[in-house]
Amino acid sequence: MDSTERLKEKGIRPSHQRIRIYETLASTKAHPSAEAIYKELSEELPTLSRTTVYSTLDLFAEKGLAQRLALSGSELRYDADISRHVHFRCRGCGSVSDLAAVRAPAPPEAQEGYVVESSQFYAEGLCPACSSRLDP
Amino acid sequence: MDSTERLKEKGIRPSHQRIRIYETLASTKAHPSAEAIYKELSEELPTLSRTTVYSTLDLFAEKGLAQRLALSGSELRYDADISRHVHFRCRGCGSVSDLAAVRAPAPPEAQEGYVVESSQFYAEGLCPACSSRLDP
DNA sequence: GAATATATTGTACTTATTACAATCCCGTAT
DNA sequence: ATACGGGATTGTAATAAGTACAATATATTC
Secondary structure (H helix, E strand, O other), rough: HHHHHHHHHHHOOOHHHHHHHHHHHOOOOOOOEEEHHHHHHHHOOOOHHHHHHHHHHHHHHOOOOOOOOOOOOOEEEOOOOOOOOOOEEEEEOOOOOOOOOOOOOOOOOOOOOEEEEEEEEEEEEEEEEHHHHHHH | OOOOOOHHHOOOOOHHHHHHHHHHHHOOOOEEEEHHHHHHHOOOOOOHHHHHHHHHHHHHHOOOOEEEEOOHHHHHHHHOOOOOEEEEOOOOOOOOOEEOOOOOOOOOOOOOOOOEEEEEEEEEEHHHHHHHHHOO
């Protein structure tokens, strides 16, 4: 299924900007921030505005087309892979990757009165490159 | 054990500011931000600086005296309860609470080359007050 | 008690994000 | 086809969280 269909399916009007933002997000495993996506697309779409990128990613997260990742780094990161998986943030280089070998916990059941809408499991530490660079 | 001992135990010099910041953090279940702690202590310690609060909380997190919580809200929150438990952020009022009934997952085992130093599991949605206010 | 190290303060700055008003663009009804 | 209306996009300005840094104060060691 192409990106246009994906957006429609989630009730999002598939404008050119939205399609390109989605495709950019979906084509990487780097878990980019809004700024990273903005930079990536700036050449191709010189009039693209930061505000559009921010609000579009926000919309994707609302509509369940992407995950919003709040990690200890400063900026929010996004992931077009909405399957349940564990994220890892390296405090050495700031990169965010998937811990594919780790089974992600199921979303918690709500306690009395709580409505759970999403959940996240993530770890922090050193990635292979940084641990060999900093540790030994 | 008193706060002074706790700080010493973790290799933190127990200055007056640090002790009061720790006690403030330990006396609440609200998971306050640096700013919230700063405001709370400002009356009592009029010369207290934001920078001190930020760097002290950072130090606590480094030394394992507190958990740093990165949630989808804008600011980092802190928790003096370092036991493994699940956090919940309400998108209605922004409050952060513990989901006591939910068993927190164990820290993930590192994949080849990764060094896992900490991990977090959290959920988002509506707290009891907001869900009855917004939903029905 | 002097010398040294560590902690705190205050200010300035950076960076991420949001607010908002103006403009643009697309789909539909005339 | 063309005009209308609403959502989408843009650009600028503002806010808010966090960090850098140099000066000062406080504590610790000799």
